[in-house]
Amino acid sequence: MNNIPVVAIVGTFDSKGEEHLFLKHRIEGLGLQTLTVNVGTQKPVPFEVSHDLYASMKKNGTLDDSNRDKAIQSMIHESTQLIKQLYREGKIQAMISAGGGSGTHLCSSIMRELPLGVPKVMVSTVASRDMQHTVGTKDITMHHSVVDLLGVNSISGIVLDKAAAAVCGMTLSQWRPDTDKRRIALSFFGFITQSAEAVKKALEELGYEVIPFHANGTGGMALEELASEGYFHGILDLATHELADALMDGYCGGIGPGRFEPSPGKHIPRLVAPGGLDCAVLEFTRQHIPEEYRDRKVFFYDFRSAIRLTREESRILAGQLAGKLNQDRSNVHVLIPTRGWSEADKEDGSLYDPETNAYLIEILKNKLDKDIQLEEIDMHINDPAFAQIAADLMDRMVKNQG
Secondary structure, three states: OOOOOEEEEEEOHHHHHHHHHHHHHHHHHOOOEEEEEEOOOOOOOOOOOOEEHHHHHHHHOOOOOOOHHHHHHHHHHHHHHHHHHHHHOOOOOEEEEEEOHHHHHHHHHHHOOOOOOOOEEEEEOOOOOOOHHHHOOOOOEEEEOOOOOOOOOOOHHHHHHHHHHHHHHHHHOOOOOOOOOOEEEEEEOHHHHHHHHHHHHHHHHOOOEEEEEEOOOHHHHHHHHHHHOOOOOEEEEEEOHHHHHHHHOOOOOOOOOOOOOOOOOOOOOEEEEEEOOOEEEEOOOOOOOOHHHOOOOEEEEOOEEEEEOOHHHHHHHHHHHHHHHHHHHHHEEEEEEOOOOEOOEOOOOOOOOHHHHHHHHHHHHHHOOOOOEEEEEOOOOOOHHHHHHHHHHHHHHHHHHO
């Protein structure tokens, strides 16, 4: 029986054929097998590939190559179905691609449909740009091509060779988690790191494995996606900051509509704290404060700054959070420290404003379903005692769920 792993080499072979054949040669030279898939939408390829979707789609009339946008969308649909089928059947164990802007969009769309842990390497001319929409919530490895991809030369060859070696190494790696512990998802961000570290330690002492997520927009959506796939026994949303940045178009925005909402068919206990709901993180420095924020309390750090939210913004956030939590009232508990929600929101801190925090709490109480318990604790979110209370409560919620 042949147990040699197979790497799917997927790409627009009509424009990047030489590059993908080079990847094939290098991967096979390292001892793995390959399977080639042509997802080009412009013209036929003059060489044999394992799966030529351009040819098959042209033959059955599902590809209109006169309309580039429609052609790419049709190709994404067909190629995604093929790759998912090949993976389900055990015929491929990894995927690698190389492309420019369109090729990166097309092939990364396919990669995002593969499960966590399946090696996914994307050699891209645009990998140095903002890749949020390209990577999404998946474990895609972006490999910058440095030069444009127009054949293989002494520079692109080095890049492609290293990418081939990378996907081979990933594919051959067989590490698996050696634990049967219950898993807790923990969201946090830099301003509440002290609390997150203490919560993690307390939960681990209670026998849990803690999986942390950076509440930066993408991190929160990754949490929700994995929760929907059944990875977690409980969710401790220590940071609800993503809502604030989504409202203010901040650095940690970018959440989808499902953040802080229940996964369909799942009943996962969720403990929620207002970590970071005092502020929005924006990209400006002390030297370049936007006019509209010059009258605000501001906490300056690196290339970003945090602005204190107003009463009106807090009212909106309280309503948004309540609307989301009310969808799963039997599995939600809200735990609020009343002495501040970030390292800057404390007595003598740059963003300290207990009156606005109290106003948000009042609105939240009024908006939350009566079946959702809201508990106030006379502590700061970064107090070790608060972390212990949160961990103990999360433990009880999970055990009560059974």
